[in-house]
Amino acid sequence: QSVLTQPPSASGTPGQRISISCSGDFANIAANSVTWYQQLPGTAPRLLIYSNDQRPSGVADRFSGSKSGTSASLAISGLQSEDEADYYCAAWDDNLHGPVFGGGTKLTVL
Amino acid sequence: QVQMMQSGGGVAQPGTSLRVSCVGSGFNFNKYAMHWVRQAPGKGLEWVAVISYDGRNKFYGDSVEGRLTISRDNSKNELNLQMNSLRPDDTAVYYCARDRAGYSSAFDIWGQGIPVTVSS
Numbered sequence: 001q002s003v004l005t006q007p008p009s010a011s012g013t014p015g016q017r018i019s020i021s022c023s024g025d026f027a028n029i030a031a032n033s034v035t036w037y038q039q040l041p042g043t044a045p046r047l048l049i050y051s052n053d054q055r056p057s058g059v060a061d062r063f064s065g066s067k068s069g070t071s072a073s074l075a076i077s078g079l080q081s082e083d084e085a086d087y088y089c090a091a092w093d094d095n096l097h098g099p100v101f102g103g104g105t106k107l108t109v110l
Numbered sequence: 111q112v113q114m115m116q117s118g119g120g121v122a123q124p125g126t127s128l129r130v131s132c133v134g135s136g137f138n139f140n141k142y143a144m145h146w147v148r149q150a151p152g153k154g155l156e157w158v159a160v161i162s163y164d165g166r167n168k169f170y171g172d173s174v175e176g177r178l179t180i181s182r183d184n185s186k187n188e189l190n191l192q193m194n195s196l197r198p199d200d201t202a203v204y205y206c207a208r209d210r211a212g213y214s215s216a217f218d219i220w221g222q223g224i225p226v227t228v229s230s
Binding site for chain 1: 145147154155156157160169170171172205210211213214215216217218220221222223
């Protein structure tokens, strides 16, 4: 059982906007920055969003992040077939003295 | 080119030991905290351990504390994970990752991943 809670699956059609939620508590999301990763099949995770809403260079501005209290969300606009992947949220946990991950959300582009 | 190349891993019997390593290049390795993250087959990401930029501070996930040891040799840009008393539930792909901001959850550079299988 993961410390952070994500829906196991999400789906959308090309061009659509979708959102993936991530729920935690006061020791992790509320107290620290949220990170989002994209993992394509058979590859290492890729940093997508850090510090709640910042994109590393090279990440399309179709990806955006937000945080409020003990929850965070990742939004993807203008959905494309290449966005089909697993998405993970993460945050440092002050009680566990380490980062915790969500269980992952498998995004399907219909 | 900023990258981390992993080596080691393989198949081991329960109760034995294995070592995985990672070499960083294209950046100042000795300025970054480094992590190990693992992913069991068909499962999500699990944080394993972190080591400070100078190797003085180390923290571990509850499931590996006392059995897995993280270390680094900044003279060789090398990060290591020594795995002792291996259990079948240690079977996973192990990734090394660079922390972009001290101790955080934001890992901006990842190794390619190395599979470790623990089975009799």
